[in-house]
Amino acid sequence: MSTVDLNQLVAWRRELHRFPEIGWSEFTTTARLIKELRAMGLEVFAGPKVINREFVRGRKADVVEKGLALAKERGVDESLLAEMEELTGCMAVFDSGKPGPTVALRFDIDCVNVQECATAEHIPNKDDFASKSAGLMHACGHDGHMSIGLGIAKWLVENGSGLSGKVKLLFQPAEEGVRGASAMAASGIVDDADYFLGMHLGFIAKTGEIVVNPNNFLCTTKFDFRFYGAPAHAGAEPHLGRNALAGACHAATQMLGISRHGKGMSRINVGVIKAGEGRNVVPAYGELQVEVRGEDESINTFMSEQVQRMAEGAAHSFELRLESEVMGEAVDLVNDKELVDLLTGVVKQHAELTVVPERSFGGSEDATILAKRVQRNGGKSIYFIVGADLTAGHHQAGFDFDEKQLKTAADLFIGCLQKLMVK
Secondary structure (H helix, E strand, O other): OOOOOHHHHHHHHHHHHHOOOOOOOOHHHHHHHHHHHHHOOOEEEEHHHOOOHHHOOOOOHHHHHHHHHHHHHOOOOHHHHHHHOOOOOEEEEEEOOOOOOEEEEEEEOOOEOOOOOOOOOOHHHHOOOOOOOOOOEOOOOHHHHHHHHHHHHHHHHHHHHHOOOEEEEEEEOOOOOOOOHHHHHHOOOOOOOOEEEEEEEOOOOOOOEEEOOEEOOOEEEEEEEEEEOEOOEOOOOHHHOEOHHHHHHHHHHHHHOOOOOOOOOEEEEEEEEEEOOOOOEOOOEEEEEEEEEEOOHHHHHHHHHHHHHHHHHHHHHOOOEEEEEEEEEEOOOOOOHHHHHHHHHHHOOOOOOEEEOOEEOOOOOOHHHHHHHHHHOOOEEEEEEEOOOEOOOOOOOOOOEOOHHHHHHHHHHHHHHHHHHOO
């Protein structure tokens, strides 16, 4: 069977790189994916068919409205926007028409809030595919991930007659801030999956290295806590005020003092505090943006319960009203040995690649939510790393990656599909 065309992968990647969109605003991106996938002849689902609104995390109305307006300005088909129902992301399905396993592959689609560098030697500038959106950039490789997904879709349409079963290609919104996978998982679209495969370019590996079993995926929960008090003149009538800044600060200091867990790694960070209008006004509003992490779900739950209790206690102490919102979440993941062994065998078929058995991931990835949902329903899951030399670290203005590894990643996915779905 033929493999994917590198030139086509690069062309897709560069087009997507020009038009980055942050989480929950990826309307132009989603429309582009839907049109491309349907033109291949695949069935594509979008909107509430792939996103459960009740489990959406960290979605801000002004960001959504701006993304919609921009999509309309760019001439995105109104019927596609109507189909999305203000929810980004999509799923394409390849059905062989023969009984066999269902395999879900996941690709993230959002960008980060980074201004792309303007240096002449930066390849996106040199080759004229730099971001056209100020302050936004595909500085994490998600443009590459999408092109890999499109390449696999094209291969399936052209070469999938020898497969048995179904492939679901998930194009997930809002990975940054781990905000999108919960809603996609809660839609139920992977509940029939026998296997789940996800990957990331670069990150903890260089070109030629394939980390088949990364470990130390940290669970995390991101919270916003909003404290509402009452304003008052700080000199004449301070007794009439309810100081939301004081409540927020009290909660922050208490949170930073949470005991670390004795059974594994735990983390807490109060990253943002907002409060106050003027030096002579009792602050009526205070906000904390907080994240906790844990080596496993039980540790993360411990940390989450502690920060919520402290926010509630501070609100009660200062007679404030509290609103709390989960803005993002991810879980830990242990790859299934069956898929680790299978991927290892596929990698060994490529003489230019090296199998890296294990390496610490050391961060959070919300693909783990989809992966664990599949595992809890009796399926098998894996998340792996395809090494790619970088010009700068992830989320940095000078970020770029070795585009040849787009084909490497696509070929590895296809190799796994052939082993899983050929009888």
